[in-house]
Amino acid sequence: MRVARKCVWELINASAMAVLVAACGGSNTAPSGGGSGGGSGGGGGTSTTTITIANNAVSPKNITITQGMQVTFTNNDNRTHEMNSDPHPEHTDCPEINAIGFLSVGQSRQTANMNTVRTCGFHDHNQNTVTALQGTITITAR
Numbered sequence: 001m002r003v004a005r006k007c008v009w010e011l012i013n014a015s016a017m018a019v020l021v022a023a024c025g026g027s028n029t030a031p032s033g034g035g036s037g038g039g040s041g042g043g044g045g046t047s048t049t050t051i052t053i054a055n056n057a058v059s060p061k062n063i064t065i066t067q068g069m070q071v072t073f074t075n076n077d078n079r080t081h082e083m084n085s086d087p088h089p090e091h092t093d094c095p096e097i098n099a100i101g102f103l104s105v106g107q108s109r110q111t112a113n114m115n116t117v118r119t120c121g122f123h124d125h126n127q128n129t130v131t132a133l134q135g136t137i138t139i140t141a142r
Contacts, residue, residue, distance in 0.1 A: 060135070
């Protein structure tokens with residue numbers, strides 16, 4: 001009876017270990033964002049899905065995401081911002097960015113799913129000449 005219990009416990013432990021190893025293993029998915037990542041290398045942007053607005057500037061200015069992802073804009077500034085796709089005032093290059101629109105202080109919003117492989121420029125509609133509030137989102141193939 002003790003031998004049977006021992007075998008059952010060993011089997012449970014082995015199964016639990018297999019689940020843990022699988023959960024800790026690598027993944028083919030793109031980064032889920034949140035961190036500011038390192039600097040950009042070459043022509044690419046920072047690997048994140050969050051753009052923060054503070055001190056009347058966006059950070060990071062250039063990011064790279066995988067096709068199908070969304071980008072979150074967070075307004076940590078002391079004033080409102082209205083983030084839209086380039087060019088100003090048409091906002092037609094990447095309509096998915098226009099889902100951000102008006103951001104109150106402390107508010108966050110996400111773009112629509114960015115499905116087309118391309119580079120999208122964005123800006124603050126109400127301060128379209130302020131380069132610190134301009135940037136790009138590069139969408140790469142899965």
